[in-house]
Amino acid sequence: MRIDLHCHSNLSDGQLTPEQLVMRAAQMQLDYLALTDHDAVAGVERARSAAQAYGKGAPDIISGVEFSCQWQGFEIHILGWHFDVQHPAMTRLVTQQQQTRRDRAAAIGAKLVKQGVAAEHLPPPVEGQVLTRAHFAAALQSHGYVSSVQDAFRRYLGKGQCAYVPTPWCSIDEAIAAIQAAGGFTGLAHPLAYQLSSKWLKRLIVAFKEAGGEAMEVASGQQEPKQRQLLAQLAQDYDLAASVGSDFHYPGRWRELGRNLTLPAECRPIWASWNLA
Known part of the structure; x- marks a missing residue:
């Protein structure tokens, strides 16, 4: 199997x-x-x-x-x-976690704009999609701010970096x-x-x-x-x-x-x- x-x-x-x-x-x-x-x-x-x-x-x-x-x-x-x-328990936690993700995405976006990233270069919200740090990393790479996804985490998105946002997960x-x-x-x-x-x-x-x-x-x-x-x-x-x-x-x-x-x-x-x- x-x-x-x-x-x-x-x-x-x-x-x-x-x-x-x-x-x-x-x-x-x-x-x-x-x-x-x-x-x-x-x-x-x-x-x-x-x-x-x-x-x-x-x-x-x-x-x-x-x-x-x-x-x-x-x-x-x-x-x-x-x-x-x-199931209601699953629906409740998914809803809670997705709101946490939306709040985090907004905070990450604001931090990146402060660092000189153009707002139009941030990943746009897509209906039904959960935004992750990987989406921001890919956007930074595609618009030439970093050389790779790993570089985006190293310079912006990783823990302790300028666009890192501590997140109150469940x-x-x-x-x-x-x-x-x-x-x-x-x-x-x-x-x-x-x-x-x-x-x-x-x-x-x-x-x-x-x-x-x-x-x-x-x-x-x-x-x-x-x-x-x-x-x-x-x-x-x-x-x-x-x-x-x-x-x-x-x-x-x-x-x-x-x-x-x-x-x-x-x-x-x-x-x-x-x-x-």
């Missing part, structure tokens, strides 16, 4: 529409795909409709989301899967509670991406588990074997299930839907109880 539980459409910071993602997943011969846009679930039904229209060979679409959370001064991402996208507990109230399952996204020390990473995993978290992302496409083994061992040590995800954003050389996502044999897949064919 080929499954990918972490990807993004252009309704957050991906480049492909939900419909295009379904087509690409079919080309990659995926059986199951979870669309996990940042603080957004609007793409799930579009992806399901596209899969139904595509017919045989399309992946089954699993509902998904990736919530940004505040924890001990860090921005931590919590994945949710297999939930009711219309807590890990709130994200997990909303996902589970909607009947879903929860995972800690890309645990090594936060660049925490071993001591702090273990503190994060404990906090996640104490809040009711069920899984951690063990297998990702861009990963050294020793990193996968470390995460598999941590999942075992803390009695957490394991998830897999490409964190796909756009077609490219280094990251692809469903690629290199095999779990180590000792892991317990989060989807084992989902009654997937």
Whole structure:
């Protein structure tokens, strides 16, 4: 069974529409795909409709989301899967998070204008789309203010830089509670991406588990074997299930839907109880 539980459409910071993602997943011969846009679930039904229209060979679409959370001064991402996208608890938190994103986007824009960026060069708001820092980085690059997206974060958007805006995201507990109230399952996204020390990473995993978290992302496409083994061992040590995800954003050389996502044999897949064919 080929499954990918972490990807993004252009309704957050991906480049492909939900419909295009379904087509690409079919080309990659995926059986199951979870669309996990940042603080957004609007793409799930579009992806399901596209899969139904595509017919045989399309992946089954699993509902998904990736919530940004505040924890001990860090921005931590919590994945949710297999939930009711219309459940009131999910709707409330998505609405809250999207308002937070709109407020942050306005504040980032104001800071960039103060730094000499022309207002017309800022990313325009698009109906149904969640603006992320990646959108601002891409706009700065396309208009020649920086040489790359990485340069935009280094000079403007990264923590401590002139256009960085501290953001009052929801807590890990709130994200997990909303996902589970909607009947879903929860995972800690890309645990090594936060660049925490071993001591702090273990503190994060404990906090996640104490809040009711069920899984951690063990297998990702861009990963050294020793990193996968470390995460598999941590999942075992803390009695957490394991998830897999490409964190796909756009077609490219280094990251692809469903690629290199095999779990180590000792892991317990989060989807084992989902009654997937």
